[in-house]
Amino acid sequence: xxxxxxxxxxxxxxxxxxxxxxxxxxxxxxxxxxxxxxxxxxxxxxxxxxxxxxxxxxxxxxxxxxxxxxxxxxxxxxxxxxxxxxxxxxxxxxxxxxxxxxxxxxxxxxxxxxxxxxxxxxxxxxxxxxxxxxxxxxxxxxxxxxxxxxxxxxxxxxxxxxxxxxxxxxxxxxxxxxxxxxxxxxxxxxxxxxxxxxxxxxxxxxxxxxxxxxxxxxxxxxxxxxxxxxxxxxxxxxxxxxxxxx
Numbered sequence: 001x002x003x004x005x006x007x008x009x010x011x012x013x014x015x016x017x018x019x020x021x022x023x024x025x026x027x028x029x030x031x032x033x034x035x036x037x038x039x040x041x042x043x044x045x046x047x048x049x050x051x052x053x054x055x056x057x058x059x060x061x062x063x064x065x066x067x068x069x070x071x072x073x074x075x076x077x078x079x080x081x082x083x084x085x086x087x088x089x090x091x092x093x094x095x096x097x098x099x100x101x102x103x104x105x106x107x108x109x110x111x112x113x114x115x116x117x118x119x120x121x122x123x124x125x126x127x128x129x130x131x132x133x134x135x136x137x138x139x140x141x142x143x144x145x146x147x148x149x150x151x152x153x154x155x156x157x158x159x160x161x162x163x164x165x166x167x168x169x170x171x172x173x174x175x176x177x178x179x180x181x182x183x184x185x186x187x188x189x190x191x192x193x194x195x196x197x198x199x200x201x202x203x204x205x206x207x208x209x210x211x212x213x214x215x216x217x218x219x220x221x222x223x224x225x226x227x228x229x230x231x232x233x234x235x236x237x238x239x240x241x242x243x244x245x246x
Contacts, residue, residue, distance in 0.1 A: 004194075005075060007239035009042040016201060016227035026243065028071055033061045037092040039179055043236020045140040045189060049100040049120055050239065051109075052127050056100060056120055059085040075243035086119035095137050103139035103188075104129065106148050106167055110158075112137040134161055140237070144187045146198065146220045152187050152213060170216035172209035177232040178202075185234025187213070192238040198222045202232035 006020050010029040017027050030048075032041035035058075040046045048057045055072075062069050062085050069083065088099045095115035102111035102120060109124045113133040124131060135157060136142055142155040143162070151167055153159050154174040162169050172187065179185025191200040198217045203226045204210040217224050 001245055003075065003243045003245055005072075005241040005243045006194075007044050007048065007072075007241065009044065009235040011042060012235060013201070013228045013233075019225075019227050020199070020238075025240075026075070028068065028075075030068060031065050033058070033090070034064060035060065035090040035092065036097055039182055040097070040236060043141075043189060044239040045236045046097065046101060047236075048239055049102060049140075050241070051104065051120075051123050051129065053080045053082060054123055054127075055081060055083045056117070056123060057083070057085055058090055058100070059087050060090065075245055076241070078244040079242055081241070084119060084123065086117045088117045088119070098137040101138050101140045103143050103145065105143075105145050105151060105162070106165060108132050108165060110134050110139045110143075110161070112139075132161070132165065134158065138186070139188075141186045141188045141234070144191055146193060146217055146222060150216065150220050152216050154187060170212055172207070172212055176207040176209070177234050179234040185232075187232075189234035189236045190232045192240060193222060194238075194240040196222060198224050199238060200224065200226050200232060201228060201235050202226060203229055204232065206231045 004025045006025040006027045008029055010031050020027050030042045098115045099117035102109050109129045110132045115137055142153055143158055144152040152170045154172050159169045159171045175184045177185040177190050204213045214224050
């Protein structure tokens with residue numbers, strides 16, 4: 001039986017998890033990785049990167065969270081999904097925490113090459129993705145991909161380089177997104193697109209540029225679905241996947 005999977009931070013609000021479940025997703029939550037800082041230790045965009053049907057994560061994290069990867073392996077039977085684990089050294093301090101943080105959009109993979117995992121780079125090249133080296137070490141966090149041609153970000157540098165590569169960018173005001181204990185979080189970690197819908201951790205109307213966020217999403221034909229009420233929250237996005245279970 002085919003199923004839809006939503007991989008999320010273990011700190012996901014109970015209301016958000018329930019809503020995803022009611023919408024037909026099996027929610028699998030990621031426990032914190034001891035080698036990352038507490039704020040992002042359970043963030044999908046820091047722990048797992050998918051290119052095509054290949055999933056890349058850290059070998060040390062797999063050892064810590066073996067039950068999660070056991071569940072993912074069982075659920076992906078018959079889908080052709082493959083898991084690869086890198087032995088990269090990980091530490092809480094930047095840039096040793098961003099090895100898997102990359103943004104795939106428009107047939108390109110935007111990342112800070114000096115910090116990127118070699119496993120990630122090799123996999124991207126195997127899948128024919130063009131690597132674009134950027135200064136921003138957290139491109140997946142700072143940019144919310146709406147489609148292969150459009151994105152939202154508060155990072156002017158990322159907005160510029162994405163625009164240069166033919167991506168329509170909506171530039172929003174920084175702030176207005178929660179990520180304790182930091183001053184604020186990022187739009188890329190506050191939501192994710194799947195099957196024509198933009199799911200957000202929180203109500204976009206609470207953001208100073210909420211109307212721009214909704215308008216940009218609707219311009220791409222997306223329906224905006226707040227998973228919770230209240231301020232937007234950066235939880236490292238959601239990794240949506242197809243699964244199969246007997």
